[in-house]
Amino acid sequence: MQVDLFDFELPQELIALRPVSPRHAAKMLVARSGNDFDNRSVIDLPSILKPGDVLVFNDTRVIPAQLEGKRGEAKIGATLHKRIDLRRWQAFIRNAKRLKNNDIIEFGGGVSAVAEQRHPDGSFTLKFNGEEPVEILLERAGRMPLPPYIASKRPTDERDRSDYQTIFAEKDGAVAAPTAALHFTPQLLDALDARGVIRETLTLHVGAGTFLPVKVDDTDNHQMHAEWGRIEQVVADRLNKARAAGNRVISVGTTSLRLLESAATKDGIIHSFEGDTSIFITPGYKFRAIDGLMTNFHLPKSTLFMLVSALMGREVMQDVYAHAVAEKYRFYSYGDSSILLP
Structure with a gap:
């Protein structure tokens, strides 16, 4: 597909340079199939999910890379x-x-x-x-490896040592944060527990290649950089059991999604995984392992905007992002959130 198909206009003032406080106060755009949009906040997540839904988090920790x-x-x-x-x-x-x-x-x-x-x-x-x-x-x-779209606008400081780290960060190795999970706080986790939402973790050490621009005209010619990840067998078993029972598996972030899809076979069974993945998801891809995605708003013509377009449809995502711009959602790593439910 032509990379230009994934372009959109983004006012520079919508690029977030700091996270909101508390983190769960960020806005969240709920998008379902059929252009059904709902403006909410991240703290509302428990009311959007169902008991038995499973959120899958990435427990990688960002190093001063x-x-x-x-x-x-x-x-x-x-x-x-x-x-x-x-x-x-x-x-x-x-x-x-x-x-x-x-x-x-x-x-x-x-x-x-x-x-x-x-x-x-x-x-x-x-x-x-x-x-x-x-x-x-x-x-x-x-120092903390802030994305270029932040680092070019302000210097890194001590606040970023904590701001650019999720509450789940345990395993050293990432050089970029799994930013969808930056919104989670103890208060939100308590509310999710009370709702009966289940949490699972995997590890994908996010590489700096996630910020590299797509320099080709056609997606077929783009080469993804490999990243190392691991899914434990017990986690895979619990995820498969949840889906078999009719519960949804919702990835928190594109990093978790990419690893889950790398570990799943065509029949939708998730297996244990340890090694590199360079999976590149574009429209036409058939998702195997997930039923939804919580994610921040991504760059124009980026591999991540291509991924969400594969999940929801390119035209739908263009409408989602146009709505987000009109409603002044904050974009990128320190920005607001969305939850995509195809």
Whole structure:
């Protein structure tokens, strides 16, 4: 499909630079099939769901994956993208033309890395020096990897260390937040429990590739970056049991959705999963594992807008986003929410 089909006009003032407080006070657009839209708030979620519905969350934790350093006098920026092993990460590099294989980048605070290998896409394998765990080195030298549409408008600060982390964050490894879950608070979770809504978790370490623009004209020519994920067998079993009983499985975020769909067979059975996924969902895809999606509002011509268009229909999603713009919903990572129920 032509990428231009997924374009839309977005006023820049609707890009959220901070989350609302409390987080569950964000607006939420409920969209059902047939252009049935309802303006609600995230705190209303329990009344929208049914007892027995299952919400699936991503428990990945964002690491301070953005680094500023020098190779000699040349300034080098690095955004870690995907872990390779205990000391190596694949990283997108700013000013990569000043970097050669085996150059050493000094990031300050006693943190340095060897640029071991340049990849065809221009990224590098970085091997961090020393014996301290890389996570400790990043806490010392790194900063939170805010998306470009926020970082270009304001500097990262200490608030982002907590703002850009979900209440479910447990397993280090993401370089972007699973932002649909940023809206959840203890108060909301208590209300969901009282409603009889079930919670399950999986892990997908979101990579920086989620922010890369689609540079081709046709979706068939776009290559997704791989991300590592895991679904435990007991979680898969409970999800299958819930669907067999007629209850809905609703993914909280496109990251959870992509991993669930990667783990499901054509007959709709979800299996345990551990490894990389580079699934790319566009209109025409037949969903296997989910019955709905809670998600924020995405960029024009992005792979994520293509995904929600596959779930609801491209024309419906164009109407959803036009409605959101007209009603001044806040967009992107720190913005408002939607729940899509096909």
